[in-house]
Amino acid sequence: MPINRRTAIRQLFIISAGAAILPACVNNTKTSAQTFSNLPVTADEQALLEEMASxxxxxxxxPGAKEVGAHLFALRMVNDCYKQQDREKFLSGLRGFAGQVKQEQGKPFAECTAAEKEALLRKAGDKKNGEETAYFFSTFKRLTIQAYTSSEYYLTKVDVYKLVPGKFISSVKV
Structure with a gap:
């Protein structure tokens, strides 16, 4: 069977493309949409944080915290600004909270009703539930609020930020 150069190159290209794509098909773990160098967060955990922020x-x-990307801000802050032991405590609290939700409700946090979500979040902030979970929730809640109140929407529509204090009125004593 004679084969010409063009056919050989085409077949070589198809085989090499298949070999490059094959590991992605075999790997079953979901990676995060946004990667953080010091914080190994999966896509499922990121979705949980997005629902919690919402x-x-x-x-x-x-717009709520989900629309302004408050969960990504919180993850970026934990990744960049927190010590290694605090990041580990945050991650173990996150995973403990996710396990607790599955155990109590029998379904993921995203599938719970609004009342169930509120009850779960109230319980997460309680230290009786676990110190790591309480640390995770208080840190995440504080960072979510900080992200929302420093977002472009909030500073331009809700609490209008003025760069300059106002115009100068010479008759008013400062």
């Missing part, structure tokens, strides 16, 4: 500051007629 429950902390829900969407009404104004």
């Amino acid at each position: 429950s902390i500051i829900p969407t009404t007629d104004t």
